[in-house]
Amino acid sequence: MSAIDTITTALTHGRVDAAVEASRELLASHDLDTSLRDLGVRLGRLYTEYHAEPVDQFVARVGPTLPQGKAGLLTHPFREEHDLTAQWARRLAELGSERLANEIADHIKANKLQGAEESAHALITQIDSPEARAQRARQVGNILGALLFEKDRAAKLLRTISRAPQRFGIDGSQAVDMEEEFQRSQVAALKRERSAASMGRVELTQIVVELSRSLPGRMAIHEPNPDDFAAFGAQIRAMMRAALASYHNSKLHEVTLLLVEFSPREVSTAGALAGVEQRLATTLGRTARTVSSRVMTEVGAHPRVFDAYITFAKSHANDLLAPSVVEVLGLWRNPAAADFLAHIANDRKHAARHEAMLALGNMGGPAAEKTLTQALAHAVSGRTIDGDQRRDAIITISALGRLVRAMPAEQRGAVISAALKAIPTRDTELVIRAILNFFVGNFSTYNPAQLKWAAQVATMALWTVDRPELAKAARNAPLGFRQPLIELLERLAPHAMDTINETVMTSAKTYSAAYLAVGELYTKVPDPSQLPVLRQLLLNTFLYDDESPRSAYTRETVLDTATDEKTELRKDQVLASLIYAVGKIGGDEASAILADLFEQIRAGRLPQPGRDAADILFTAYTKSGAGQAMMKGTIPTAGNLSDSGAQAAVPHLDQAEMLQLIRDLEGSYLMAAKRRTKKVSAMAALAHAKAVAALPAIINHLADKDTIIAAAAQTALADFASPPVPKSIMSHYLDELLRTLEIGDDQTKVKLVDVFMRLGPRKSPLKERLETLAHNVNLSMATKSVLARLLEPPPEAAPPPGESHGSDLMAESAPTARNLQIGRLDRMRAYNLARQEWIRKGKHGPEPKPPD
Structure with a gap:
């Protein structure tokens, strides 16, 4: 084995002393420059494989022994990675200080003095310089002094540190400086008459923003290129190298706070208004999401990174950091974490249980499928599904949706069938959530029978919905809770149009805003098979009494996109949507429907529509074959008949x-x-x-x-x-x-x-x-x-008997005032x-x- 191989093997196992000893043989070689270049290349590979700490120690010990100017040959192959890792080490240290400072204040407010003492100890002792420790001690005093409403607890912690300052890495004089800073901070806080202890998340926010700049912009919609992956991947790998090089991997805590920003999370209404639950993932564009997802999967698959993080995750499985740790494991999609996540998901009292279910959905695999299927069966097993059980069922359905979308076609059908079989058919909300989560993406590989079933359920749901929670998914959409259903039916239409038409005809006996939704759907996917359905819906709508009084519980509203306000649904809106759909389909049958409607309204057999519907009817009618005949001077009818005899010439206008x-x-x-x-x-x-x-x-x-x-x-x-x-x-x-x-x-x-x-x-x-x-x-x-x-009657005398006015409305007559x-x-x-x-x-x- 050559000296370079010996050095590489020793550093891989963390034996820096053995590597330094093996380097002496290398330094005695005749061609020193070539040997250093070769060794530098091998060290660069180790560096990129997350062995940054032993490589840095080796370079620090061997570099001074080299002839002047030769150390650069050793570090040149990985200089950029080294500098970026050093930069991340500084940023993670600053972020760690901010986190510990916030933890001290939070523990004091929660009356957890033991936790506050541990955070203060970590904040002071994480650096070695006596001057820097003295500065950190004064920082602790400043934090405690600003806690006006918890001043007794803060003073108690201050006394604990002052009694044994050596345990916190400071001496007596530095403890006195801390007490003086405590007094000054109290006076300053009293003058401001408000607490200034909250340190905020300034450093965390700044780092997240800078990290997002390495991703493609929000408006970028191109396919990711190698440069996109390289830019973001370099930052994430450098961050992980800095964390693994920290003492006992302590900086993985800060890495978790950063990586969890790339995990999507449903923001509550109150959280959205307060701006406290916003995450970076919700602001990323399609290309940026693709880049971040692939880079996370690649980094999480590395054995050295995963082994260190899973150990860290297990040590924090029962504290406040557990949900974030679980979400990061879900981002990495490493199957080796399935057992750990399944253990948390099966613990019905665990705080991170829902996050573990979603992480298993992201990860996939037989273990995740088994755990989620059993969890869904348990959640819907009761006679009434409410409270925690319903929340568990909703989260499990969402997790199963993530799982089946990434499954091969031959396995997907069985999982969907098992999940749908477990969900009670009487619970409309859960059934609809299932089809919205399971039927996503390219339907060409789905079971045709399942597609028709999904189309039938989604169409029926336009008329009847049990739970108002579905409206949250589309609260700002024109059709309200029906909007996601219409979008699903639009994708299902090429595979199940006959099923959609049959279900609409079956449900059409009940007039509701579903008529408007069907009109919007048929406008997006026009097909001649829809015309009989549209004819029936139009007749039902014309005959519906829109003026009859309705209670607030039966009154339906739609979103007016012009004013962004909810307005009561008008029959004229429904007619306009249905008539426009007929005109969009076109053809002889559509022209016949429009002509028939036109003539029935003229003859008084159907009530007059409103202005909106009448304008759309006339526009669509004039574009049809019958309407074109009318424009040329012939009488339009459903049978394309015309007046007998010659027609008067009309000036031509194309x-x-x-x-x-x-x-x-x-x-x-x-x-x-x-x-x-x-x-x-x-x-x-x-x-x-x-x-x-x-x-x-x-x-x-x-x-x-x-x-x-x-x-x-x-x-x-x-x-x-x-x-x-x-x-x-x-x-x-x-x-x-x-x-x-x-x-x-x-x-x-x-x-x-x-x-x-x-x-x-x-x-x-x-x-x-x-x-x-x-x-x-x-x-x-x-x-x-x-x-x-x-x-x-006109004041003039009547015309002589027998005199005819003729049929011409513009015949000569005497002008009047x-x-x-x-x-x-x-x-x-x-x-x-x-x-x-x-x-x-x-x-x-x-x-x-x-x-x-």
Whole structure:
């Protein structure tokens, strides 16, 4: 065996003296430089294998014996690792001092004088320099003096240290300095009239922040590259080398406080508001989480690191540090820790029991599977599952979810079946938690029968949920507790769409916010097989009485994302969601459904929807085949029939131009002049082209604050009915005006009077439509007043018998004062603006007509 091999073997076993003795042969070699380089490479390997302490001792003893300038050859291969480890040793020492200082105050407040004495002893004696120990003694006095409300206990500890200062590593004079600092601290605390003993976690927070900077940024979404792993791995390995090189591995306590920050934890509501339970893991991005997870697994798999830490973990298994130690073992995922974690998980009184279950879920393996399966069976074995039993069941289900996600496909199905068999089917909350935890990721390797079962349970849960705790998972989601279920069903849809549709049809007899959730689901994963289900849901919603009084227990709310407030669910929201889903699916069958709904609403067989649902219905309808036929002048029906006979010619405006004009009309503008020009020109062009899809937008501008835009809207509506107008377009035009007259706001209704007067309210078929509307007993007072004004007999003499008004609503008639309420000045301004815009666009499209 060569001298280098002898040195390496000795240092591996921690025998520094033997390594130094073997180095003498090496130093006597002829080619000293080459020997030192080779030895340096071997020492670098040992250093990276966490043998930092014997390597440092060896270098410290051999280096001075080398010729001048030769020591660098020995340490050059691991200089960066050595410097980084030394830096971490200093940081861990500072963090340890902060921790011990906080422990002294905490023990005094908890009346644990023995613990406070031990912490004070450790704080003073962990350094060797007499000057530094004197400074630490004064620090202890400062901490104790600031405890105003526990001053008697603090004084008792101070007396204990002063009686035997040698036991704490100080002499009598240093003890006197400590007492004087105690007095000064008391006076300072009294002046501030509040305790200043809390040292906080300044050093810990600063180190965590600096450690996070070695990870990819939060917004990084790329796949991790070798540089990402190297940067973070270097920091973690240096930290572990510094901890293993400490006296009796004492700095593993500080390492635990740092590593536990990378373990995710569900923050309670109170903790989130107070900011005391926040961890670094919750703020990491996807790439950073991947990097930290792999590095932790790699470090925890090293035998030297794991053996030292498991010994440390067993020594702290029954103190306050136990939960954090268990979480770190879960991060490492070393199967060798399974027995230790299983022992804690089976102890039903252990404080770290839940953390041990989650750690076993992270770790996986037969031992973890057996322990978690038995724990779940015990948790749900009672007649009633409540209190601690329910908490145990929820934690165990979450742990089993982590376990099955990492399992091979051939084993996953059996574990899921066993877990679901143990959970009572009557407990809806536990069943839903199970499917949300078990069915995650790529479903191509899952059992198809289990996927269909999960889809059925998740769909049924949209209608009935036993426990309100599920809402915590999505308290800020628009659909509340249904949001995670919809996200699960979205992933299950490609594998179990038929099951979802059948379950929805079975549960559809009960109207609830589940209808809205189904509409959102079908919008995300459109499929023609959903159309029969949507047809039934639409009919049920139309016939549901939304005005009936409901108690606070049956009233459902949804999150309004615009105001971030909970608002009561309206039937119009449900209709809008379902109609949009039909339009998203598309096809002939969807067009037939939309056409049928449109015609039934027109005929009065279905109640009028609200403004939101009506707008979405008309938009979706005009994009369908039947709607396109209507836009071209044919009558839309469910069977795609059209009027017989020739249709009047309508000025042509292609789809792209029409949509652009509608966007101009509905857009927002910073400058008032540009807003007026865009909107007036758009209304003029759309009215000239008889664009039915633009009618709701034009009507909405009747009550615009800009009088020119409002006057242009009145003119556009009147010009819309100017011949030639196909019967189908005229019918939809009147439907839209009458619907606005029925459900619109009062200001718009008043503006519509001028439009109706220009059309001639005493002429057929407008007269009959107005009279039919007047017989509706549910009309508002404003609508009744407007109808009475429109249907009031004219003061002029009646026309001679036999004279026919014809079917043209815009036939020649004598103007009245009411016809001229739209000022000629405003109309001329609107015409000038429209013409300017038409010229600016290169005279493209129909030329605006001057006012009469």
